[in-house]
Amino acid sequence: MINKMKHLKHIRYILRLFIAISFLKLSAKTIEVCDSCKFYSLKKAVKYANDYDTILIRKGIYKEFNIVLNKPVTILGENFPIVDGGLNGEIFTITSDMVTIEGLCIKNVGKSYKDDHAAIRIKKSKKFTIQNNIIEKVFFGIYVEKSAYGKIYNNRVSGEAKHEYSSGNGIQLWHSKYITVERNTIQNVRDGIYLEFSNNCTVINNVSKDNIRYGLHFMFSNDDDYYDNLFTNNGSGVAVMFSKNIDMYNNTFQKNWGTASYGLLLKEINDSKIRNNIFEKNTVGINVEGSNRITFKNNDFIKNGWAVRVRGACYSNTFVGNNFLYNSLDLSYNGTINDNYINENYWSNYRGYDLNKDGIGDVPYRPVNLFSYVVNKSPETIILLRSLLTEIIDFSEKVTPIFTPNNLLDNNPLIKKVKL
Numbered sequence: 001m002i003n004k005m006k007h008l009k010h011i012r013y014i015l016r017l018f019i020a021i022s023f024l025k026l027s028a029k030t031i032e033v034c035d036s037c038k039f040y041s042l043k044k045a046v047k048y049a050n051d052y053d054t055i056l057i058r059k060g061i062y063k064e065f066n067i068v069l070n071k072p073v074t075i076l077g078e079n080f081p082i083v084d085g086g087l088n089g090e091i092f093t094i095t096s097d098m099v100t101i102e103g104l105c106i107k108n109v110g111k112s113y114k115d116d117h118a119a120i121r122i123k124k125s126k127k128f129t130i131q132n133n134i135i136e137k138v139f140f141g142i143y144v145e146k147s148a149y150g151k152i153y154n155n156r157v158s159g160e161a162k163h164e165y166s167s168g169n170g171i172q173l174w175h176s177k178y179i180t181v182e183r184n185t186i187q188n189v190r191d192g193i194y195l196e197f198s199n200n201c202t203v204i205n206n207v208s209k210d211n212i213r214y215g216l217h218f219m220f221s222n223d224d225d226y227y228d229n230l231f232t233n234n235g236s237g238v239a240v241m242f243s244k245n246i247d248m249y250n251n252t253f254q255k256n257w258g259t260a261s262y263g264l265l266l267k268e269i270n271d272s273k274i275r276n277n278i279f280e281k282n283t284v285g286i287n288v289e290g291s292n293r294i295t296f297k298n299n300d301f302i303k304n305g306w307a308v309r310v311r312g313a314c315y316s317n318t319f320v321g322n323n324f325l326y327n328s329l330d331l332s333y334n335g336t337i338n339d340n341y342i343n344e345n346y347w348s349n350y351r352g353y354d355l356n357k358d359g360i361g362d363v364p365y366r367p368v369n370l371f372s373y374v375v376n377k378s379p380e381t382i383i384l385l386r387s388l389l390t391e392i393i394d395f396s397e398k399v400t401p402i403f404t405p406n407n408l409l410d411n412n413p414l415i416k417k418v419k420l
Contacts, residue, residue, distance in 0.1 A: 034058035042067050042083070049073050057081045057104065065110070069094045077103030080134060084108050092120045100129040107136040116168060118143035122150065130155060140168035141189065146175045153182050159189040161212045170211070173198040181206060191217040192234070199223050214239045218246065227251060237282065239265040246272040254280040262287045263304070266294065274299060276420055284309050285327070288317070297321050298420050306332050315339040321418050324348060324367070331367040338408040342367065346414040354415045365413040
């Protein structure tokens with residue numbers, strides 16, 4: 001009986017809260033900000049505003065910073081008014097639930113080696129929306145900390161990064177959950193998008209390019225998805241580290257070139273899926289280290305240096321239905337024991353035959369050649385890649401495997417490419 005009474009009181013409280021919020025929204029007003037308006041300062045307009053009011057900023061230049069949004073309001077720009085922080089520090093700080101910032105051009109965030117100044121910082125907020133903004137000359141662009149159920153949509157974030165140590169990230173999520181990062185363009189920062197201790201987040205349909213370090217970077221983040229994104233011309237495309245249950249699909253990783261560049265770097269990752277992606281013209285398509293129970297399915301590896309480079313402690317991974325097309329090295333493997341499953345992939349270097357016309361090669365394919373083993377031990381030998389000596393030692397290893405695992409085979413190589 002007591003529990004029923006408590007439950008009824010809780011329902012009544014929620015109903016009263018819903019009615020109160022609905023009333024406040026119905027009574028909300030629009031406050032205009034411009035040179036000739038009652039309010040010409042954003043800070044003064046925010047101070048005057050009541051909950052759920054809209055602050056409409058007319059076109060112009062507003063030189064302000066440290067604007068704190070501590071109540072549920074909507075900041076709406078008309079024709080992208082410029083909010084110029086003058087390199088003084090942080091520009092917007094959100095500390096309330098249900099805040100929206102839309103249609104602004106925010107620029108000139110102050111740099112600091114002590115504080116991570118951002119164009120927009122969201123602190124302990126729920127149900128926030130940051131959309132349709134142009135954010136330029138940033139240290140950090142959008143920084144989300146200890147927040148949930150937010151949306152970062154259709155923003156253009158750009159910096160002037162020259163070095164890792166003196167630049168910040170475009171969009172950063174820290175200790176946050178259920179955040180959607182969608183349809184943004186991020187460039188010329190350290191990491192385009194960075195997630196740390198952030199779970200159940202979705203990164204969809206973004207373009208992350210020309211960044212110093214990674215296009216997208218996960219650290220200690222679980223149960224996240226990223227799909228339909230383009231990562232091009234970054235230091236490396238994407239790094240997923242110390243995380244689990246990450247679903248990665250329909251992404252394009254291309255032109256991530258350099259001595260330590262990857263389309264995708266996996267380190268200490270478990271129980272994840274990599275499917276229907278395109279890895280094209282990267283130094284290394286995928287670099288895998290200490291990762292287990294990963295499914296690699298229906299991916300295209302096109303004209304990479306290495307398509308897949310497997311380091312140590314990688315077990316129970318599955319490679320099925322992938323296309324390996326014209327890579328310098330399809331698969332590099334530095335262990336002597338193989339616990340991974342490779343089957344029914346298409347290999348452009350396969351020279352077998354299909355006498356019974358069932359679409360599967362009659363001769364197994366050995367994707368790891370001796371030369372890739374040699375290069376792992378002595379990287380400078382890569383200059384011999386196209387030499388006759390290389391072809392001879394690879395042929396001898398295929399006939400009698402000594403240095404590579406004997407069971408590292410695709411027993412059913414496909415004769416035709418997989419249609420993704």
